[in-house]
Amino acid sequence: MKIFGIVGWKNSGKTTLIAALVREFCQRGLRVSTVKHAHHAFDLDRPGKDSFLHRMAGAQEVLIASEGRWALLHELRGEDAPELTELVARLSPVDLVLVEGFKNEAIPKLEVRRAGAAGQPLAETGAHIAAIATDGEIGAADRPVFALDDITGIADFILRH
Numbered sequence: 001m002k003i004f005g006i007v008g009w010k011n012s013g014k015t016t017l018i019a020a021l022v023r024e025f026c027q028r029g030l031r032v033s034t035v036k037h038a039h040h041a042f043d044l045d046r047p048g049k050d051s052f053l054h055r056m057a058g059a060q061e062v063l064i065a066s067e068g069r070w071a072l073l074h075e076l077r078g079e080d081a082p083e084l085t086e087l088v089a090r091l092s093p094v095d096l097v098l099v100e101g102f103k104n105e106a107i108p109k110l111e112v113r114r115a116g117a118a119g120q121p122l123a124e125t126g127a128h129i130a131a132i133a134t135d136g137e138i139g140a141a142d143r144p145v146f147a148l149d150d151i152t153g154i155a156d157f158i159l160r161h
Helices: 014-027 050-057 084-089 151-160
Strands: 002-007 032-036 061-065 070-074 096-100 109-113 129-134 145-147
Touching: 002 014, 014 032, 014 096, 014 151, 032 084, 050 061, 109 151, 129 151, 145 151
Parallel strands: 002 096, 002 109, 032 096, 109 129, 129 145
Antiparallel strands: 061 070
16 A cells, blocks of 8 residues: 655644545545544543443453444553554555654655744655645745645645655
8 A cells, every 4th residue: 555644733734635635536536544643632432332331441442333434442551552554554455545644654745834834844854755735935945845735736746656
């Protein structure tokens, strides 16, 4: 599976760009999955629900299934967080996996950069940043630069890279 990352500082537009890219790739007939890194605790089920009670009772994994979808919840219970390669290995085979976050992973990435945003440009220190998407001017760059709304151009780049 081809894996390509989308990185940037908080509120840079990563999620919006990924959603647009998923739509674009799906329209082109590709099968796409995504992996999102969260910097905070999150929960997919709610207190009082059966799956929540199963996890709170100590289940290592809880698989929830319905006619419309299924989800596997895995509790780390003090274990180290899995590496990106381990997470991707759990996905069903697809044509492309878009990864949001995981800034330090050794995968090709596109940096989403907002004009005037705080934070050092990631491309200055990120060896695996292959291109930049921005809503402003960034001056001279040593890699391709795309307008943030150039979904077709960014998608073409990802497929060629």
